[in-house]
Structures are given as structure tokens and as C-alpha cells.
Amino acid sequence: MPVALVTGASRGIGAAIAEALARDGFDVAVGYGSDVAGAERTVAAVSAHGRAAVALKADVSDEVEAGALVDAAEAQLGPLDAVVLNAGITRDGLFLRMSADDWRAVIDTNLSGAFYVSRAAVRGMMRRRGGSIVAVSSVVGLIGNPGQANYAAAKAGMIGMVKSLAKEVGARGIRVNAVAPGYIATDMTAGLSDEQRTQVQAGTPLGRLGTPEDVSGVVAFLCSADAAFITGSVIRVDGGLGI
Numbered sequence: 465m466p467v468a469l470v471t472g473a474s475r476g477i478g479a480a481i482a483e484a485l486a487r488d489g490f491d492v493a494v495g496y497g498s499d500v501a502g503a504e505r506t507v508a509a510v511s512a513h514g515r516a517a518v519a520l521k522a523d524v525s526d527e528v529e530a531g532a533l534v535d536a537a538e539a540q541l542g543p544l545d546a547v548v549l550n551a552g553i554t555r556d557g558l559f560l561r562m563s564a565d566d567w568r569a570v571i572d573t574n575l576s577g578a579f580y581v582s583r584a585a586v587r588g589m590m591r592r593r594g595g596s597i598v599a600v601s602s603v604v605g606l607i608g609n610p611g612q613a614n615y616a617a618a619k620a621g622m623i624g625m626v627k628s629l630a631k632e633v634g635a636r637g638i639r640v641n642a643v644a645p646g647y648i649a650t651d652m653t654a655g656l657s658d659e660q661r662t663q664v665q666a667g668t669p670l671g672r673l674g675t676p677e678d679v680s681g682v683v684a685f686l687c688s689a690d691a692a693f694i695t696g697s698v699i700r701v702d703g704g705l706g707i
């Protein structure tokens with residue numbers, strides 16, 4: 465059975481990705497930071513598709529914990545065929561008022577966390593000459609957003625990392641891609657005011673926020689044999705916001 469690790473899979477987009485991969489036949493390691501109840505719900509959702517699942521706690525911004533996460537996933541489920549770099553946070557603020565702590569927290573989790581997890585996973589993929597890595601970036605990393613300089617920098621950085629790694633490991637049969645979601649209805653966007661929500665919808669040609677399932681199907685596609693000739697790509701899943 466193919467095996468996947470999804471970071472940040474206790475809720476939101478990551479939970480939907482874990483379930484989509486289970487539907488496609490993957491056993492899934494469900495990475496989470498602190499929401500153990502959420503992670504257990506995702507494990508149950510994966511199990512309902514008849515696939516094996518395990519919840520694994522790790523702070524991806526910690527190099528040692530990120531490495532241990534990959535080791536534990538492989539020890540419990542087997543060699544990783546797919547890794548989804550989804551764990552992420554926001555700490556919004558206008559540029560001039562942004563604290564160095566808020567800058568670092570977002571870079572450390574979203575960008576360095578993606579580096580630590582994928583570096584740990586790619587070693588085995590190189591030996592086995594195959595695998596798929598998908599980074600959950602953001603349309604904000606492509607077009608910027610006032611109040612999110614830290615987040616946009618991290619998400620743009622993930623895209624640079626994905627393209628560079630794709631060039632390094634393509635000859636070994638490893639594909640590395642990114643998705644760039646627009647506004648998706650999860651805990652992360654739950655704090656938008658009605659006015660902000662109206663603005664987002666007005667700026668989105670498809671006229672609505674996305675759902676976690678809008679993103680998870682695209683990630684599952686990128687992990688599938690149907691995407692066998694796709695690497696270094698960034699697929700916007702944003703209802704047209706980034707056009």
C-alpha cells in the first residue's frame with residue numbers, strides 16, 4: 465500500500481487532504497501540532513476508508529521533531545511515497561508594526577518546517593527512486609497581501625524551494641509541486657470580518673471562498689500517477705483570485 469505523511473492534518477485543509485489520499489488508497493500518517501482530538505478525528509476518517517492511519521505529534525518548526533516525525537511515520541506505516549507539507553500559521557500585521565517574533569514564527573513554521581520535513585523524507589525517496597512531495601503554499605505567495613509580509617515571504621519561499629528541489633531530484637523519479645490556495649473556509653480564515661469576506665468574494669471570479677475539499681482533490685491528483693509528468697509546478701486553487 466502507498467504511504468503518505470500529511471503535516472497539519474488535525475483540521476482544515478490538511479484533514480481533507482488526509483481523507484482524499486485515503487480515498488485514493490494511501491495509508492496516512494496524520495501530523496499535528498497540538499490538536500490531538502482533531503488528529504484522532506482525521507485518523508478515524510482515514511480508517512473509514514479501510515486504510516491504516518496513525519496520529520503523530522511534532523512541531524515542524526523544530527528540526528529534530530520534524531526529522532523524528534518522518535522516522536516515526538516510516539517506522540509505523542512503511543516507506544513514504546507522498547509527503548504533503550501543509551502545516552502553517554499566520555501572524556498578521558502591517559509591515560512597519562510587525563515584530564521580529566511574528567516574522568520568525570511564520571517563517572519557522574511555514575518555510576523552515578517544510579524544509580525540515582521534506583529534507584528528512586527525500587533521503588529515503590532518493591534511495592527508492594520515487595516519491596511525490598506537495599507543498600501547500602498560498603496565492604498570497606504569488607501576489608502578496610497587505611498585512612501578511614511574513615506569510616507571503618514564507619509561502620513564496622516554499623515555491624522557490626519546491627522548484628529547486630524538483631530540479632535536484634527529478635532524475636531520481638521524485639516529483640515536487642505546490643498548490644497555491646486562495647481564501648479557504650477553515651479556522652485560519654474564520655476571523656475575517658463580514659466586510660473582509662465580502663471583499664474577498666468580490667475579488668474572486670468564482671464568487672465564493674473555497675472549501676478544504678476544493679484543495680484536497682488537487683493535492684491528491686499531484687500525488688497520483690495521473691500527475692506522473694508534473695514537477696516543479698504551482699497550481700493555483702483560488703477561484704481565480706490570483707488572475
Ligand code: NAP
Pocket residue numbers: 471472473474475476477478495496497498499500502522523524525549550551552553573574600601602603644645646647648649650651652653
Ligand atoms: P488551520 O485550520 O489553522 O490548520 C493548521 C494546521 O497546521 C493544524 O493542523 C495545526 O496543527 C498545524 N500546525 C500549525 N503549526 C504547526 C506546527 N508548528 N507544527 C505542526 N503542525 C502545525 O489552517 P488551514 O487553513 O487548514 O491551512 C493549512 C495550510 O494551508 C497552511 O499551510 C496554510 O497556510 C495554507 N493555506 C490556507 C489558506 C486558507 O485560506 N485557509 C489559504 C492558502 C493557504 P494543530 O492544530 O494540531 O496544532
